[in-house]
Amino acid sequence: MVRAPCCDKTGLKKGAWTPEEDRKLMAYVTRYGCWNWRQLPKFAGLQRCGKSCRLRWLNYLRPNIKRGNYTKEEEETIVSLHKTLGNRWSAIAAQLPGRTDNEIKNHWHTNLKKRSKNKSAEAKEMSSEDDLSPNDKNQEQDTGETDINTQNNPGSTAQIIESPTRTLSPQRASPGDFSSVDNIPATNWDLISDDDFAFLDAYGGNFWTEPFLSDDYFMPNDFLADSPFYYGEISSPFGFINMDDCNLC
DNA sequence: AACACATGCAACCGCGTATCA
């Protein structure tokens, strides 16, 4: 039995998001929040599936997203949590403020998993060969690497040694890599200007009020907590928005 | 310089679950 598509796909765009689409989504969510992902694209003037909008917002446009440049501590946390939680990326992401489950998942598959495998192979080799070179031994001491498996599970006989990364391989620059930590990706916010709300006005009076007729208005807690929404007004590139008028919470 | 291959990331897809009528 094939599950019905999440939305009517006729005429809906797929693939990479354009700056214009990002602007529209950011403008809308910033002003109204994500009251209903399914309906949101319609009101935001986007030819996208609600699911796609949600993903784009959560993984890319949301404020306080960290991109790239994983710290040693973050990688250690990921490896450690992965050991206890498995592939529950959202749970892991919850422990890493600013990181998304998707990004952590990607980072695991592209970096940490590989290193973990290598470490595992090395460990196997070392256990079979006692004649480890002094250099290797020193390196091990310098980095302070230990077998987390045996640390966390003293009784465990697990063979896999998942080691935190000690050296960060240079990250390839990509359009999405803002390489700034703790900051809202400037590129995203710079995309938006006052004019970006103009298209919303084109919908007429109903546009501004209709979303708030919904009872199931929803704004993610982490977004609220990190955003000026909490404090009554938005200080944004679009100017100040009095949130008392928006009934967000 | 041109091509093939490798890598990393953004986005999509399908399933499970929560909620509501």
Add this chain to the structure above:
DNA sequence: GTGATACGCGGTTGCATGTGT
């Protein structure tokens, strides 16, 4: 209790870009 709807999550894919030959 049941079906419909929406959301969230994890697995997977496709493409842009980097690297090697």
